[in-house]
Amino acid sequence: MNIQKKRWAISLLVCSLCAVFIGSFYPLKSIMASEKMEPISDFEAVVSSDDENGYSAYLERHTRAARPDRVIRIEGESYANATGGEFEIADHPYELDGTAVLTPEEGMISWSVPIEEAGLYNVRVHYYPIEGKSSAIERQLEINGEIPFKGAEILLFDRIWGNKMDEIQQDDRNNDLRPRQVEKPSWQHGTLTDREGYYDEPFSFYFESGEQEISLTALREPMAIDYIELYQQSGQKTYEQVSSEYASAGLTPVKEQYMLIQAEDAAYKSSPTLAPISDRSSPTVIPYDVSKIRINSIGGTNWKLPGQWIEWEIEVPEDGLYQIALKEKQDQLRGIYATRSLMIDGEYPFQEMKRIRFKFHRDWQMNVLGGDEPYLFHLTKGKHHIRMTVSLGEIAPLLRTIESSVLELNEMYRKILMITSNTPDPYRDYQLQKRIPDMIEVFEQQAETIQNVADYLEKVTGEKSDKVAILYAMVYQLKEMVQRPETVAQRLDSFKINVGGLGTWILTVREQPLSLDYMVVSSPDTKLPRAEATFFEEIKHEIGAYIASYTEDYDSIGNIAEGNRSLDVWVTTGRDQAQVLKALIDDTFTPETDISVNLRLVPSNILLPATLADEGPDIAMQIGEDLPVNYAMRGAAADLTQFEDYEDVAARFRESGLTPYMYDEGVYALPEQQTFPMLFYRKDILKELELEPPKTWKDIYNMISVLQKHNMEFYLPLESSNASLVPNATFSMLLYQNGGEFYQDNGMRSTLDSDISMDAFKKWTQFYTSYKFPLQADFPNRFRTGEMPIGIADYTTYNMLTVMAPEIKGLWDFTIVPGSELADGSVNHEVASHTTGVMMLNNADDKESAWEFMKWWTNKDVQISYGREMEGLMGEAARYPTANTEALEELPWPVKDYNNLESQWKWVQGIPQVPGGYFTGRHLDNAFRKVVNANQNPREAFSDYILYINDEIEIKRKEFNLPYE
Secondary structure, eight states: OOHHHHHHHHHHHHHHHHHHHHHHHHOOEEEEEEHHHOOOOTGGGOOOOOOOTTTHHHHHHHTTTOOOOOOOOEGGGGEEESSSOOEEEEEGGGGGSSEEEESSSSSSEEEEEEEOEEEEEEEEEEEEOOOOSOOOEEEEEEEEOOOSTTTTTTTTEOOOOOSSSSOOOOOSSSBBBOEEEOOOOOOEEEEOOOOOSSSSOOOOOEESSSSEEEEEHHHHHEEEEEEEEEOOOOOOOOOHHHHHHHHTTOOOOOOOOOEEGGGGGSSEEEEEGGGOOEEOOOTTTOOOOOOSEEEEEETTTSSOTOOOOEEEEEEESEEEEEEEEEEEEOOOOOTEEEEEEETTBBBSSSGGGOEEEEEEEEEHHHHHHTSOOOOOOOEOEHHHHHHHHETTTHHHHHHHHHHHHHHHHHHHHHHHHHHHHHOOOOOOOOOHHHSSSTTHHHHHHHHHHHHHHHHHHHHHHHOOOOHHHHHHHHHHHHHHHOOOGGGHHHOOOOOOOEEEEHHEEEEEEEHHEEEEEEEEEEOOOOOOOOOOHHHHHHHHHHHHHHHHHHOOOOOOOOOOOOOEEEEEEOSOOHHHHHHHHHIIIIIIIHHOOEEEEEEEEETTTHHHHHHTTOOSSSSEEEEEEEEEEEEEEEHHOOOOOSTTTTHHHTTTTTTHHHGGGEEEEEEEEEEEEEEEEEEEEEHHHHHOOOTTOOOHHHHHHHHHHHHTTTOOOOOOOOOOOOHHHHOOOOHHHHHHHHHHSETTTTTTOOOOTTTHHHHHHHHHHHHHTTSOOOOOOHHHHHHHHHOOOOOEEEEEEEEEEHHHOOOGGEEEEEEEBBBBTTTSSSOOOOOOOEEEEEEEBOOOSSSHHHHHHHHHHHSSHHHHHHHHHHHHHGGGGGGOOSSSHHHHHHSOOHHHHHHHHHHHHHTEEOOOOOOOTHHHHHHHHHHHHHHHOOOOHHHHHHHHHHHHHHHHHHHHHHHOOOOOO
């Protein structure tokens, strides 16, 4: 419901009696959101061809191959070879009636397959998801030692999830709590399909006749394999054919049958992100409360990625033909539609159920599948499973096309960049059409391709929208550059923006969110519930919500358990994080310790005034690493070394994680998160430039000349330090790698006036003065386009690139940072880390209880549970960078990537916090600006600011009666 409608509702309150009258005649006719639509005959004509390693090209090469109608079964335990891991043959594992092979999360296993008839086969695996790190299982498939096509290098096998408890729990404020998701594993068939959803039919693999070899390489998570089958996917009948079969079999619609299944009561899901949600957008949702949180729907923006599915169980009272209606809302994709496929008991009822469209509408809609002439589904008496899966449908070829266009246009952008640089001379004609002979041809071809996609999209949706605007903008610019090639250099910035917009378009259109309130399985003549609210209901809803905004406390996270002892804990993150934390507290901490926790969401700046007023909490969570020592100086933080088992707890972390919380022989917080830099690089571009990822800074200097020759850049982190007061990551790296320190004499003075520090500062500034590195750069985006094919960045950049740059998936990697070569020939790869912590306040009444909470929160199992819950709730972009060493290993990182992280973590150093130390990061940044912007001598500029740093340290030590000489 939009804002204008809300204002209408309130301003016309006097008409409410009329609205009641109107509402009594409100139409109950279903609104057709997934009408029967014929595919456009020239649909595939808009699709550009895949690259030569893609699946489309692979099928094209085998277009004349036979599709043998036979099933070839390979028993899992009959493998020919297994290397790189602990493989085990087990009898009757996980209630299986037979034998299976248990495969770990690393290593390769191979089977010999006798093929009597060469041809294309589909492949499926009967597998069981062994308990692991709670992420989808990933395997790479090879045939005779080769990956057949791009797409087979990462194949997904789903885990199965469900609500931990059958009933929705409530807190003491009568708000529903989001059900926790737990694994509900079982043996299942995993058909090898495209993980991106670009192909909705199973992959077909070509096998020669004779003895062939199939290999599966583990990339992530363990699984048990019962058998592998090569088979042929049967063709799907249309509804018209199925309807004729109904008539021939004498099947008739049932009478007076009505089953309403609440969507939030789904039995199984493919991902923990698909937990039930609360929707308060309409008073017609079931259940509903104007002010309290009610778990009443499922899906939304969590149910949007291709391949995600939700499954419901229904009990059918009698045999016959039923209609299926959905109360749904698709209010995210204007100018396009969301697509779902529907299976009953593991099979598509008919072809039309592979691609069900849900058009944009702001309000809830009652959608009968089939529209005015509903589809009828044959259901027998007893239990059935209805599964709905996110599908890209007809949008998939369009996405493949635009993704191919983005890669080609980015490649052309880099070719132009090599000639013009990223700041071309506006008065120079670079003769680009002569120096890049295929430039005009590529622009013409891509303009036509993108135009076809935009026209097709506009045709099938029947409207122009923001979803086609970026496509038309790109087409217009390409045509302009074809007509006036001499202006290409001047248009380079806008060209890059438009190509980046195409990448964002892929992300936006690929996501297909849909919310469901309930499902109705009924007789075709049944009167369905009304989905939209009446005018009067809307007024009542808006007024009630307005009043509740003054009466409800939305900051407190309610309790469902009370113990004999109680703690006040403050967190500064979002409600989702607090809800997950509260659920963990109520599930394990309170039952185990009999200590209740009053959890409260607060702004980050409220802790100091609350502590001064003696109104602060017992524990503050997710705080910056500068706070604990500052509070400790003032006697406001509790020293954790006073507890007997402190050393055991401290062993959970690397010393670098505890360093910022050490002060005057005490430790005043425990680390929660710890992040550090890694080296990210584009494999494809470095290969093109004949470069290798650098091992040392000397390699970087050698690489810079090659990159700059091609008008590309190396990225070094240069976030402003004034806000966070954290010393720059690049300077810290150079300092630590050469044996330098930030402070000496137990923090009484800065060590930055040493020769090592001066040399590190000079090298750092020279990157920007001599080598002209940019002072500002959006590394993820420039990395995506290839302008910065290599750079050093916080390792959480991995999460961003994984989610936000799908077009370069598989084209990049990350590893440990380059090191400094020492006199003995060894290489030092040390970097500085950044942490957040959990702190006990000194005014806590029950310090023993507070310590119990801190121990519980930072232990391995709780950190793993929290990390998995957050990733389950928000996706891979929210992967938790825990400081617990054992917990990080158990989070769902691919094995290879975790090994890279672990290799770098061994080199991580923490930066100490000292009285007055906040001046270090600030004046380090000031000195850097003096050198780079004002062209001052590095040693002189740095020396001046080191005096300020030492003066501030001395002032603070005097203030707190600490020795300063």
